Each structure stands twice: as C-alpha cells, then as structure tokens.
Amino acid sequence: MKKFINKPDDFVRESLEGLAAAHPDLVKVHYDPTFVYRADAPVNGKVAIISGGGSGHEPMHTGFVGMGMLDAACPGEVFTSPTPDQMLEAAKKVDGGAGILYIVKNYSGDIMNFEMATELARTDGIRVLSILIDDDVAVKDSLYTQGRRGVGTTVLAEKICGAAAQQGYDLQRLADLCRRVNLNGRSMGIALTSCTVPAKGTPTFELGHDEMEIGIGIHGEPGRQRLSVKSADEMTEMLALSMIEDSPYSRTMREWDENQGEWVDVELIDPLLEQGDKLLAFVNSMGGTPISELYIVYRKLAEICEKKGLQIVRNLIGPYITSLDMQGCSITLLKLDDEMIQLWDAPVKTTSLRWGV
Amino acid sequence: MKKFINKPDDFVRESLEGLAAAHPDLVKVHYDPTFVYRADAPVNGKVAIISGGGSGHEPMHTGFVGMGMLDAACPGEVFTSPTPDQMLEAAKKVDGGAGILYIVKNYSGDIMNFEMATELARTDGIRVLSILIDDDVAVKDSLYTQGRRGVGTTVLAEKICGAAAQQGYDLQRLADLCRRVNLNGRSMGIALTSCTVPAKGTPTFELGHDEMEIGIGIHGEPGRQRLSVKSADEMTEMLALSMIEDSPYSRTMREWDENQGEWVDVELIDPLLEQGDKLLAFVNSMGGTPISELYIVYRKLAEICEKKGLQIVRNLIGPYITSLDMQGCSITLLKLDDEMIQLWDAPVKTTSLRWGV
Amino acid sequence: MLTKEQILQWLQTFAAQIEQNKDYLTELDAAIGDADHGMNMDRGFKKVILQLPTVADKDIGSILKTVSMTLISSVGGASGPLYGTLFLQASTVVAGQQELSDNDVHQMLKAGLNGVLQRGKAQLGDKTMVDVLSPAVSAFQQALSEGNNILEAMQQAVTAAEQGMKDTTPLVAKKGRASYLGERSIGHQDPGATSSYLMLKSLLTVLESSLG
Amino acid sequence: MLTKEQILQWLQTFAAQIEQNKDYLTELDAAIGDADHGMNMDRGFKKVILQLPTVADKDIGSILKTVSMTLISSVGGASGPLYGTLFLQASTVVAGQQELSDNDVHQMLKAGLNGVLQRGKAQLGDKTMVDVLSPAVSAFQQALSEGNNILEAMQQAVTAAEQGMKDTTPLVAKKGRASYLGERSIGHQDPGATSSYLMLKSLLTVLESSLG
C-alpha cells in the first residue's frame, strides 16, 4: 500500500487535523468524541443538520460542513459508522434551539448508531428527527436485504436541506423535504479497481485487468456482478438505464416519532421517472477516476436522458462521495421540482462545495 | 487499461463534448482547431488570457475558463502541446481589443508552438504577450536542461491574472504581474504510481510496490529519483524543504518584444523565501490521490511552514493540475504580496474553481 | 457458578482472542463486507481492557455496563451497537451481583442475545452473529435443564456456537452489509458470527482453566 | 537528381515507416519522455497523406510547404514545430521547382536542419533529432563534394544518421523533456533522433528503388 499516510490508525485523525488547519474560518474539529462543525455554530433559531458515517468517502461529509449545508459531520473510522456519543455531542454543540435533523445513510451500522444517538438526544432534551437515505438501485429487494444503501443522493440531500435550513424551514418541514429528496434520488456505481483500506493495507477485492464490478456501494464491498470492462458509453448506459428503468421501489423505513417518543415504521415508495421530468445529474468519481473521464460519462448520460425525454437542468460532476482511492464512478439522478431547484441554486460555502458566495 | 473512455483517439474530444454539454452557461467549445472559451467572449476592452497545453491535466486548463480566470484554453492531445492554429483561432475569438496574454508552461513543445502562435497573431494584427511558467524546483539547473518545468504555479497565475484582467489591468501590466507570480512560485511533486496514457494503454513507468518517484513533472515522465516510500510526514518534508531551502534560481527566458516584433532574452532570478513571508500553499492531487490524503500532507506542511516562520495565509487543496489517474501529490508555495492576495480572493466562476459569485 | 474474577478473566481472554484473530476477522469481512470487523472489535476491546481496572472492584453488572458503554463509544459500525447492546442488556440482569449462579449466567446470555435481536432485527439464518448466539443460548439452557453443570453446559453451548458459525457459510446474508451481495455472500463464513463464537469460547476457556 | 514523384514517394514511405514504428517510437519516448512521440508523428503523417493528393500537381516547394503546415497544425508537442519548421525551411529553398539537382537536395536538407536548430536551439550532443540530422547533412555534403552521386551520398548520410541515432543512447539529454531526467536519460535512444533517422532512410529507400 502506497498512500500519503503516517500510521493507518492516525489516518482519520490527521486528515481532520489538516482540514482544521486549512479552513479555520469555515470549520472547527472537536476530538474525543470526534466531529467537525461550522465555525460559527450554533446558528440561533436555525434547524441544525448533522450527518456522518464512516470515513473514506471524503469530501463527504466533513467537506460539506458550512453555511448552506451541514452544521456538523461525524466521521467514523474508515468505512465504519461513527458512534452515538459523537452524534450526541455534535448535536449539543450545534443545536440552535430549533432542533436537529440527522441525515443517515441506510447501513445497519449507521442506523443503529444514529438510533441510539436519537434516543440519547431526546433524554437530553434536544429535538431530533432522522431521515434515512436509501437510493442505490443496485440493491434490488428490501425484503431479503438490509434494503438499498445510501449513496450519491446523500450529497444532494445535504445541499438541498442545508439551503432549506438556512432559509428557515422548521424541523418537520425539513425532515419532509429530506425524505422527498431521498425518494426522488437514484444511484448506481461501477468500480474499475478496489480501494485499499489503510488499516488492512491490501485491496479489499481483486479485479482482473479487464474486469469491473457493477452495482458497488461506497465501502469497497464487491458489487452485485462482475463483468468484463466495456466502453465508457456502454458502462454509462448500464448505469443510466438501471435507474431510468427502475421499477417502483417500496420499503418500510423506521422513523422517529417525536410525539410518541418511539420508532415507527413508515411505508415509502419511489415516484417513477417520467418523460418531461427535470433532473439533477450527478456524475461522481469514486476517488481515483479523473474528471476528464467523468465528462466522457456525462456526455453519454446527457445523450441518453435527452433520448428518454428527461431534462437535465442541473448537474454536479466530480469526486464528492468516494471510496478512498477506488477507480470508478457512480451516477445519481435526482428528480427535481421547483422548490428543490431553488434550494440547489442557493448559496453554499463549505470546503468542498461552494457557490453563490 | 481500465478507464471510462471509448476509443483512445476520442478521449480528448469526447471529454470536451461532455464539458460543453455540462456547462453551456459557462463555456463553449470550438473544434478543428480545438479550444474552449468563455460563453460570453469576447469581453470588450478586457485583456484576454489564453492558456493551453497537453490534455490529461484536467481540470487545468479547460476547467479554468470563465469569469475571473481564462478567456480560452487550448487543449492538445494527451500530454502533447496544442498547435499554433488552436492558439491563433482562440485569440481571434476572445480578443476584446485590449490584447492577449498567453500563459505558457515551460516545455519545449509548448514554447515552440506558442512562439509560432505569437508570431502568427502579430501578423493578424492582434497584440500578444506571452509569459512562461517555470516553477518546478525538481529541475535543478537551467544550463543543461530545458529549464524548470511549469507546474502548479500555472493554476495560481491563471487565477491571479484572470482577476487582474477582470479588474482592468492593461496587457503590459498583466504580463508583468504574471511574470512576478511565476518568480514567486515554487513546486515539487511525488508520484506513487504511474499514470496510463489512453493511447498507450499501459503505465508509462513501472514503480515497485514500495517505490515512489520524487521530482516528477505532470506528464507521467519519471522523476529525478526513485526512493522507497516513506510516511506522509517524511514525503511532505522532502517536498517542502526542497522549496523552502531552494537556492536562488536564475535563468534566461525568451519574451516577445512587441515594439521590436522579435524575441528577446531576459534574465530572471527568483526571490528567496524569507521568514515572515506570506504564502499561498497549494496541495495538489495528481489525479488518483483522494483529498483525505491531501489534508494529511497539508497538516504537516502547515507545521513545517510555521516552524520556518512562513505564514500560510491562503491555500488550495484538491486535484487541480493532474496527470490523468496518477496517484501522487505536488506542493506549490507561492510567496504573496497584498496585490496578489486581493486578486486571489476576487470572484471567480469557472467549472472547477469558483468562489465569491 | 461464575465469580467476578472469572468475568474479568473472560473479558480479558476475549480481548486477547480478538487481538489474535484481528486479521482473520477482517479477512472474513473483506470477502462479504468492508474489511473492518477485526479492527472494529480490536479497537473496542483494547479500550475495554484499559477501562477494566477502573471498575474491577465494582459489581458484575457495573463491569458489564462499562464494557457496553466502552464498546458503544469506540467500535462503531454494526458490531458496536450490537455488542454494546448485548453487554448492556446482560448487565441489567446481573446488576449489583458479585457472583452469578448457573441460572444467572443463562439469564445473562439470554438477555444479551435479546439485546442483539432487538437492536439488529435479524432472524436466525440471516447470516449474522445471531446464528451463533441463538443456538448457543439454547444449548446452554438445554444442558442446564438436563442437570449439567456450568462447564458442561458451556461446552455444549460452544459446540453449538461453532456449528452455528460454520453453518453461516452456505447461507445468503439478509442483514448487514453482506446482504448487498445477495447470492454472492454464499460460501463465506460470517465475521460477526465468528467473533461471537470467540466470545463464547473465551468464557469456556476461563471455566476450563478454573475447574479443570 | 530527385523528381517530384520521388519526393512524393519519400513522404509516403516515411509516413508508412512512422506508422510501422509508431509503438516503437512511443516506447522510446516512454523511457525518457512522455510516451507520445510515435502517436504524434503518426497523427501528423496520416494527415499529410490525406493532403498530398490535393497538392500533387504543384511544385516541390508547395508540396513541402503543405507538409509543413499540416504537421504544424496536427502534431503538436515538440516534434510538431520542429518537423514543421524543417519542412517549411526546406520548402523555401526549393520553391517553384519540379525536380531537384543533387545540390538542391543538399540545400534542402541543410535548410531543414537549420530550421530545427533555429526553432529548438539544440546543439550537437544534446540528445535530440539534431544528433541525426546534423551528421547526416555533413556526410551528404562531404560525399557530394567527393564526387559521389546522390544515391551514394544518401547512403553515407544514412550511415551517419544511424550512427548519430545510436550515439544518442549514452548521452545526457539537454533539450526537450528528456533533459528533466538528467543522468537518468543515459542508456536510452532518443525518440526524435530515431524518427529523423527513419525520415532519411525513407529517402534512401526511394532512391534505391528508383536507381537500383
């Protein structure tokens, strides 16, 4: 393994120290428990948004802390969800009195840790709602699995909800918006190489010189299928069609009922993509794929969407939700409404996503 | 070779088509000869800035076209400097009547092609000045080599000069500023892996599992020295000290004399770095190194600069001048004055660098 | 009967087992997960070992609660809340006690299993740690009810645990990360089941060395 | 004497040689440069071959000028302006001519070499195409002055070119990308020198097949 790290055990900590050193105007880092928070937190009267998850997906989430996006991010060890005390302490630090929205990716570890954090926050008198992101269409059924994974839509939900919080949405309205973004988002990814987890030191899986994994998540786990590599156009088509032709996905999700103070099951179904829909197209590098290749993917994606009568009205292209040094790419298609468009365009000032200010 | 490309020969073209499709509000692309230009070009009365070079360094230069940075970028084939007709046509397209500044990296190919373009522009009645960037301290002497290569400082010069042009600097003042940025910038890079040029299909050089190349350029060429890999802190220290302890570098550069209509030799010497200097620290990924590792490098770099009495007052961290999919990183230290700081902070709106707007 | 010293020895033995099998557990997780289970558990139990001296003179309930809190705040991932809840629920049924009767031990193990079931919602056959814990607790109870002593009961529990662990190999995972692999999760032993087996085997080791 | 047809054959032969040696030239460039010389030259000469029919009925000067313009606008890199200038300067001394005397050929080659020297500022021994062109032009002139015919002169030029090409191997590069390697450029043959050798050898092939 060749990486710019010192000891594998110090990877997360030292990377955060670098982040803090580089951007003291934007973020601060608290250690033990570890979380990154807006330098100007708490913002009085604003709902605070907290996300988190395993490290190794940078810039998500730590790079998205700042005005118009996250109030705090809780990084776990590499690919390991953070612990409830991190989330609880972060909530205490950034709570501006209007409550906290946890944006959680649908992994058993993340869910269980955030559930515990939600319960703990409540006993500490902090209002918390929690929304799960599960947008990865590679996972087909929800009955026999943990359900879809949370991937690219997470970034978009954080941006859109971050803008809404900044504009004064209250906690319930924000949670509803976040759920809506999730239901309208779909993702699918391909790996050309495995990533290498620093503590392990060798690639998580081995891919032959002409093989690719399709339907991967973001944790270096193998995908659903191993195929021989194809052209950029063919790979793009596989990804795009798996989303565009995705049949309605229904699942039961647990959400926190503030009034009853307990977890309740809610039935959720994705709206289908239809001709004339406006989309945000997000072409994402898994970390090791350069932007020049992402544009080749985008080129074909735009062509396919046009053919299908889908209108790409916004896009995001770059490495935003990664798997360490993995070569590969994922596409996220988010069906937009006018409210989401306005919120997407709103100013954002974080270390890794910035415009309008 | 596994990449998101179709045919290697179409790599550059299709990547540009994707760029154009993604950002029609910001840039347009002209083909045959190929150049990317500001969607609102020409900007009347403003000096236009044109850069260019081989492709494979994205986002540089094509991702830096837009308000407050470049007016046009001329991409060559991968790692192959573009041709004079590209530069000439781009100049005609973006000339707002106040002349053109070519920002050129110091490679024999780039120099020769831009020299021809300068001569051609003159015969077409367009005022052109041309400044060379040669900031790579890995190249030690200028007598026995082509001289230092142009690397990371190029990005910084394009941003700073772009802002100055936007603020109304005239051509001569802009050229003087660009020369000053170059003289104050130093860079040094390390490769952990080779990149793979699409048309070749195999890595340009082979590195063992525990080897690194130090003093690399940005074209996948081997560096000055091959060493066994070290910790991030040690690698950062090697890079940083080679710049901080760099002795004064003097060289003869050819610049275009507008009045005489010919090339003249100018003697240029870098100012030394001194205690108390204000710096812009630029930690750059070669394409395949994720941002989490760049922050580990930045962490140590900040520590070293502090110890040496150098003040980092601005920074830039990310993949901005790359070598396709190479894993590695480079550091650029630019000594700043107040004028440069103000120009760095000025709004910029390009596809890959954006703030303040 | 299980004394407080034996409980402490158990935790130490388990921590040592985890350290020893760290890479093995991670390799198992690499095949069908994200290559961190060994690291996660080891990080947690290293912290536990540091905490133990501070509570060694407290009751067993307090000790197990400290283990739980330490795991919850240091392991993360799926195994953190699961093992954390296991020890939390186990601690509640032995609160205040300095030693445990054979039945206490059974109640403790059962409470731990129930904690895992509650937190993780996995069922038997989902290819998780439940596939080890559940048959082991049943075997333990069965053995006790047939009049065996704690050592014998634990031997049978560990035999059932080992079988349960091995039986995860042909299963399709339905919970946790491995579930994303669908059919491709077949043929690999579940890492969490493996660490749970080590936990029970560590308890047996302590019993054998005390009584043997 | 060299006819217009022979000039056209030369360009075609050279283009074919480049295509055939594309990977070889690129490999040479990978060792001490950026792995594109074969691709660069091939891209340019494929365009040249497309252009040739449009100027085949013009004079030699016009043909060479078209070659030059085509190379300049399609090769890029260092070799584009260098070969472009070579053919540009060569074209000026044979402007308007339909055939070339032996001395015209010498003037043409010398003008080409001077173009490269002017544009690239390399000196003999800098490990560039100059190390092939310069000794070849000298040998050609020497052979003519000793009364040899053009075929014999060209044979000696190519012998000198081949020697110059091989002699680049032990040199430290002082121009172009290879110069960044310093001492590490030793032991590798220069790609541009190699393509220049192919250019001269192609001319010899044409002469041999016409006269032989």
Ligand SMILES: Nc1ncnc2c1ncn2[C@@H]1O[C@H](COP(=O)(O)OP(=O)(O)O)[C@@H](O)[C@H]1O
């Ligand atoms: N819902 C669940 N119920 C019970 N056990 C589970 C559940 N989800 C995961 N596990 C167990 O956790 C183990 C993985 O733990 P670990 O690798 O530490 O966490 P993560 O999956 O978050 O990386 C699996 O092998 C499985 O035994």
Ligand SMILES: Nc1ncnc2c1ncn2[C@@H]1O[C@H](COP(=O)(O)OP(=O)(O)O)[C@@H](O)[C@H]1O
């Ligand atoms: N200044 C120069 N003068 C003469 N020849 C040069 C000079 N610089 C480079 N060359 C020649 O160009 C060759 C490299 O060409 P090529 O690979 O096509 O361009 P680039 O170096 O821009 O990638 C070298 O092998 C060398 O022979």
Ligand SMILES: [Mg+2]
């Ligand atoms: Mg994990």
Ligand SMILES: [Mg+2]
């Ligand atoms: Mg080149």
Ligand SMILES: [Mg+2]
């Ligand atoms: Mg795991």
Ligand SMILES: [Mg+2]
């Ligand atoms: Mg080359």
